[in-house]
Amino acid sequence: DAKTTQPTSMDCAEGRAANLPCNHSTISGNEYVYWYRQIHSQGPQYIIHGLKNNETNEMASLIITEDRKSSTLILPHATLRDTAVYYCIGMYSGGGADGLTFGKGTHLIIQP
Amino acid sequence: GAVVSQHPSWVICKSGTSVKIECRSLDFQATTMFWYRQFPKQSLMLMATSNEGSKATYEQGVEKDKFLINHASLTLSTLTVTSAHPEDSSFYICSARDRVYYGYTFGSGTRLTVV
Numbered sequence: 001d002a003k004t005t006q007p008t009s010m011d012c013a014e015g016r017a018a019n020l021p022c023n024h025s026t027i028s029g030n031e032y033v034y035w036y037r038q039i040h041s042q043g044p045q046y047i048i049h050g051l052k053n054n055e056t057n058e059m060a061s062l063i064i065t066e067d068r069k070s071s072t073l074i075l076p077h078a079t080l081r082d083t084a085v086y087y088c089i090g091m092y093s094g095g096g097a098d099g100l101t102f103g104k105g106t107h108l109i110i111q112p
Numbered sequence: 113g114a115v116v117s118q119h120p121s122w123v124i125c126k127s128g129t130s131v132k133i134e135c136r137s138l139d140f141q142a143t144t145m146f147w148y149r150q151f152p153k154q155s156l157m158l159m160a161t162s163n164e165g166s167k168a169t170y171e172q173g174v175e176k177d178k179f180l181i182n183h184a185s186l187t188l189s190t191l192t193v194t195s196a197h198p199e200d201s202s203f204y205i206c207s208a209r210d211r212v213y214y215g216y217t218f219g220s221g222t223r224l225t226v227v
Contacts (some may be wrong), residue, residue, distance in 0.1 A: 036218075038156075041203070041221065041223070042220055042221060043116075043118070043205045043207075043218035043219050043220045043221045044156070044205070044207075044218045045218070046215065046216070046217070087155075098161070099146035099148070099158040099161055099207065100146075100156075100158070100207070100216055101158070102148075102155045102156045102157075103155060104155055105155060
């Protein structure tokens with residue numbers, strides 16, 4: 001799986017868009033970019049994933065650069081409940097037989 | 113969507129006793145389940161992979177005789193922490209893969225405190 005690099009922490013004002021970057025310069029052509037988040041003392045929650053094209057669902061949007069070396073997770077209207085650690089993970093479709101490798105993630109703090 | 117139920121959500125046990133944690137996939141069959149451990153202010157670390165009907169595969173440094181994993185059906189995996197010690201106190205999280213969609217779904221975690 002590709003190594004990913006994320007900022008350690010970020011602040012965002014409530015109601016504003018939160019943009020979380022992730023670098024994955026070693027990602028291979030058939031590795032997807034997955035985003036999970038972990039709210040304090042809970043299990044990780046799936047947010048979104050993508051391969052090449054930008055993706056959007058009810059939770060977030062995922063913008064992947066054309067060269068696929070980086071991506072940005074966008075929470076369009078952040079709320080206090082979005083305060084969590086966000087993990088960007090490179091993973092082959094289907095995941096193979098391996099568990100996920102979590103990096104340190106980005107601790108997003110939504111300020112009232 | 114896929115739901116994974118993990119029980120108990122927290123447990124306190126005495127040093128030297130054993131604790132069992134259950135992980136159930138409620139609405140899908142899980143060929144493979146994973147167990148993670150998370151210490152305070154750290155990320156999740158994969159402990160082991162369990163496959164239905166076969167022996168679990170443990171990550172380097174994880175004692176298989178201490179952390180017993182049983183995956184007897186497509187919807188249930190259990191982790192037993194044997195002869196628990198205070199250093200085993202941690203947040204344990206299971207994850208299951210949907211055999212159809214291959215997505216990863218996580219349980220809500222178990223906070224283990226060994227006193």
